[in-house]
Amino acid sequence: MAYEVTATRRRPQAFDALAGQEFVAETLKNTIESKKIAHAYLFSGPRGCGKTSTARILAKALNCGNGPSATPCGKCSHCIEISKGISPDVIEIDGASNTSVNDVRQIKEEVLFPPQSSRYKIYIIDEVHMLSTSAFNALLKTIEEPPEYAVFIFATTELQKVPATIKSRCQQFNFRLVPIDTVEKLLADAAAEIGIKADEEALYWVARESTGSVRDAYTLFDQVAAFSGDHITFEKIRDKLGLVGVDSLNVIFEDCASGRSREALLKLDEFLQNGISIEQFIANSTDYLRSILLIKNGITKESLLGQSHERFSMTVLNSWNPIQIERAISIFLQLYKDIRFSLSPRYELELAVSRLSWLSEYVSPVEVKVAIDQARNILLGSQAAMQQSSRPVQGAQNGANLAFLMNPTAWQQNPTPRTQAVPPQPLKPSKPLPVLDALKNLPEYRNATSVTENAASAPNPSPENPDQPAPNPIPPASQNSAQPTNQFPPASQNFAQSTNSVPPASQNFAQPTNSVPPASQNSAQPTNPVPPASQNFAQSTNPVQGEWGSAAAAVEIGRGEDFEKIPEDRIQKFVIDALSVRDEILAALFMNTRAWKKSPGKVTFEVGSEFDRVSFASSRNKILDAFGKIFSAPVDFEAVLRKVEVVDLSENAPPAVKLLCETFRGSVVGVTDSAGEQVPAASEPAQNAESARGEEADSGFEEEFAPEDIMPDDD
Ligand SMILES: [Zn+2]
Known part of the structure; x- marks a missing residue:
């Protein structure tokens, strides 16, 4: 038997096999069972999450010899032809390469001929957002008053580019990214199917790299399986994918958290020497810091962290408070944007690592x-x-x-x-x-x-x-x-x-x-x-x-x-x-x-x-x-x-406190000076007091608390 890529081999053939799109599957099943079949459907969502597969399953459900049925048999000639993509009555069109108004006119003419052997004549138009405006307009009339037997299924990754006039004539379904643990399970099944042993952590990383797209995950899985022999391990894929594992990150971030910038920078050099790309290092570090933040907030759910919380360094967890970790994450997020326009992405990364080394000293304005x-x-x-x-x-x-x-x-x-x-x-x-x-x-x-x-x-x-x-x-x-x-x-x-x-x-x-x-x-x-x-x-x-x-x-x-x-x-x-x-x-x-x-x-x-x-x-x-x-x-x-006791700051305060109070005097509100009068707030715009008070009576609470509105009320 010819080699078939995993994504094709494992393309779902029934609604129940749609991973991560349970809501869509359930709704479509209900519409078919209740025989409320629309003439136009619009599937939107990220790539590789099952839109085209769902369109084909829907086509089978409508045209199955034993149907229309929410559970198409998969054995009749209609089902087989649709699975192979050769049914004369299910026409798949790539919107990206058939964008002109003429292409759509052709569809309009064809749709007037009834299906050859099936119940419905089904048009699956992928990447529908690529159609030109005039093509959309030409299509509009057809989907508004289609022949009894015609069903249009549109799929798009960019819903915002589909005109509202089209959207409003379709039943819309939003496909979601598939959760990482679901993808991981699918990969485990795929590995078992072809008799390959695969470590959980390795599959986790493949799933994670594919960011919720099942097709991407299968493609990556095929690559990994090709060089891994009969056992996929994390070590093998780490080198191939250039991943930085949690253990390596623990080491470098422990150095940062302990203020050992020299060691951290040398370790970073080691990573880069080993062929890990700067982007990859930043991405993995950001994931790592995010996990640290989640743990710091008491979240230990493994599906969120990617691995057991026990694998993360206690040194890092204990050294930084949540504000400092937030700061670290924002440094890395900004870094990812900055490296694109940088003289040297490597310098930027080294600067970030060096900054993290004194993060423990960082005190936020709060x-x-x-x-x-x-x-x-x-x-x-x-x-x-x-x-x-x-x-x-x-x-x-x-x-x-x-x-x-x-x-x-x-x-x-x-x-x-x-x-x-x-x-x-x-x-x-x-x-x-x-x-x-x-x-x-x-x-x-x-x-x-x-x-x-x-x-x-x-x-x-x-x-x-x-x-x-x-x-x-x-x-x-x-x-x-x-x-x-x-x-x-x-x-x-x-x-x-x-x-x-x-x-x-x-x-x-x-x-x-x-x-x-x-x-x-x-x-x-x-x-x-x-x-x-x-x-x-x-x-x-x-x-x-x-x-x-x-x-x-x-x-x-x-x-x-x-x-x-x-x-x-x-x-x-x-x-x-x-x-x-x-x-x-x-x-x-x-x-x-x-x-x-x-x-x-x-x-x-x-x-x-x-x-x-x-x-x-x-x-x-x-x-x-x-x-x-x-x-x-x-x-x-x-x-x-209320009257506040007047305190002479100069006499009794410890010097440290005195210095703080004097340094930040401008921001303190409500303290009286020695003469018993209000010390005005530093930013008080007295001339606005009257007008602001007049207007604020009935406005919303939040608006009233805009900083410029906060001023003494002198009645
Ligand atoms: Zn069938």
Whole structure:
């Protein structure tokens, strides 16, 4: 028997054999079984994913001697002729080479003659997007009013190039790329069929290289099988395809993660000497870093990673935080674009590898912002804690903040306040926080470090059990903001609002929705472990948690409660609860408030920052509307900026904190100067304040929070 390429030999012959296109197959089967046969079909999708095969199966299903049937027999003369491509009534036309209007006119004339021996006369037009505009126009009339027996099946890889007039007259089917594990399974079957042994990892790479196209995968498989003898192994294909395996990448990225740029660059040279192309190295490295990012986010699914997560280097995983890995990926993605226009692609690659070697030192703007906010909190919060001994928990929280900032491990692993899934591996301490050189020059720096050492002995839960995920020694900044009694929230609140417009899921879960009793708080802990101090804090400040968490209360929310009957001390929780199911953003806004006072038809509360006050002002109509729905009568509100204790930065702050605060003074909002007046935000365009306020009343929440709209409200 003549040699047949795998793609042809294994071309699917029935709907059920269409790999990865189950939805299309199912729908087509249903149309045939219910005898609702359209006159025009349009199959779109990437190359090699089964469009032409499906068209032929559909043709067989329609013309089978035992049909029309969703399961064509494959044995009758019609089926055999169609499989071989010689049926006189199934006409396959390559749109790419028959693009002119004359070609289409010929089709129009031919279609007037009924089928010779079959039920339907079927035109399969591949690459239909290649037809010229006039050809499309000529076709239009025919597919609009075709003879009873005519069926058109169009296939295209570029759906956007098919005119809407054609699309709207066809039944459309979108074919998808076939998942890698499906392709891998098909390849394993193909190997078994011809009696070749094939390692799983080798087939995985063949599948992966074919990027979801079954035909490409089979073609590559044929090549690999040709030089592999009777056993396809990863080693054999790695050299042929020039792949860089995960083990090699582990080695080079471990060097990068440990800052050994010399070793990394020498290793890169070794790879390139061995004939691995620069493009291939970049592509495989990007895949690798992506897998590292997924693992870092707690995803260990093998079909996503390509291999077991245990094969990836723990050194790399432990050295870089998610932000740094994101940065590494973007370096490589950009690199792939850059090498096309580069003087020397190799230099570009070496530069990227060298950059990765100091990636551990990289601190993102987000992290800098968090650090500054934390520094402010320490500075302001520790002052307040001393003056307000009646709130011991506050001090504990600040202690935790301080410990967080000063503890490099916590810092590295929790760079942002967003909720992060913890990777399954125990993480070792990462590199310490980079120290600003400017700090070292301060004469008082030594004093500052002694302060930080004292601070570090404050409540700082270090991993007691290495099997446990890394603990989160401080609640995320946004959680702070959820505490109504938080003494000095402005910084962390600003942060929570400006970067996360929606409260994190865990926060919703723990606080505002309250449809479950306090037990839910405990259940939230395993995923986001909070130190005992802050946990106590959360509970002690929410004595009514249990009542509001009851199912009965949840049912009542938002049903026009009588405003006058709600006790004053619970009104904030009531509003947050009601809003959290309707408008998370507003609910988050209300979480930052405190000191609620009720007067007939009106509530007054304090907000921690100018930003918050402006937010309330600009959402005024929306809030009044919400209040109207929540309570039985219209309720007005007033948001008052709370007075912040004036702290003299020059006297009591550790020099490190002082320097940070002074350096970034321009971006801090809501701090009063020694005269008790507002320190204006650096970017305040005062002349626009009036006009902006006038317009923003009814616009959408997101729009209102465009940076230029954030300015003090002076009523
Ligand atoms: Zn048949």
